[in-house]
Amino acid sequence: MDLLEVSDLSVVFARRGEREVRAVDGLSFSVAAGEVVGLVGESGCGKTVTALAIMGLLPRGRWVNVTGKAAFDGGDLLGLSTSDLRDIRGRDIAMVFQDPLSSLNPVVSIGVQVTEVLTRHRGMNDAAATREAASLLDRVGIPDPRRRLKEYPHQLSGGMRQRALIAMAVACQPRLLIADEPTTALDVTIQAQILELLRDLVHSLGTALIMITHDLGVVAGMCDTINVLYAGKVVETAPRRPLFASPRHPYTVGLLGSIPRLDARRGEKLTPIRGSVRDVLPWHEGCAFAPRCDRAIDACIGRTPDVMDVHSVHTYRCVNPWPQTGPDVGPAVLVRQVAPVASEQYEELS
Helix, strand or coil, X not given: CEEEEEEEEEXXXXXXXXXXXXXEEEEEEEEECCCEEEEECCCCCCHHHHHHHHHCCCCCECCEEEEEEEEECCEEHHHCCHHHHXXXXXXXXXXXXXXXXXXXXXXXXXXXXHHHHHHHHCCCCHHHHHHHHHHHHHHCCCCCHHHHHCCCHHHXXXXXXXXXXXXXXXXXXXXXXXXXXXXXCCCHHHHHHHHHHHHHHHHHHCCEEEEEECCHHHHHHHCCEEEEEECCEEEEEEEHHHHHHCCCCHHHHHHHHCCCCCCCCCCCCCCCCCCCCCCCCCHHHECCCHHHCCCCCHHHECCCCCEEECCCCCEEECCCXXXXXXXXXXXXXXXXXXXXXXXXXXXXXX
């Protein structure tokens, strides 16, 4: 049974006198308990907005319209009041935000920010919360945790700030954890440590994890199921092995093909996806990826492409997909210096 089931989620931003922006457009996916699900795509495809909508962190008002359903534990998160969401956030659902320096309060010590979760949701007194906070910092690999509790975010390195955010997120052993680009702006050594930490936490706590990233090396090392997003909609969904072994949607093929490869010849150029993420069609007018797609045909324009089902677990939204014996963009692309955690999965994927 799915722990979280997102159905037809749409998020529309509007400003007076300006055209509406549909950041998320009919997005659907699910997450089971103990599963790691990836949301993958370029910046601007709707990954972070999706997470903020699920968490109820988007502003409410006439300029932001959130529709659809996010079923969690028998209720719809999108229909809950602000007070009910505050009871769930931090306790049952937690989020590791993208930039720890801007996510942590710069004028409040790390100790206060971690213990706040414990006193609010676990009812601990100050002394017990401080002991537990120190234990959490130690668990996520921060040295001398009692001293760090008294320090402020600017006194910690980028890796330590990210670990502090993770400690806050897992303080109440949430059933669902959302990690939004948790390795952004970190060097590759710290990246591998953070991903290993998240993997250990998921395995030890049985927590479901939504991994939001544009890094396919991270996906290869972490995710059980992968959802590829484009223009606010899932264009391909598959378990890790089938997706990397036989991508079908041209956008997925493009993402894989644009990754540097260790087996490439010296001087060989990358194969980027042409155009930019702004070059899109509205989904009701056809495939949003058509203006950038080398396989676009007349049938791509006029209506939203239907979801095609390969073997019930591998689906894609395309009228002219790559064949199963498509271009050589499979598991070998994962072995690369910029994602050391991916290389651990190479033998399994191959």
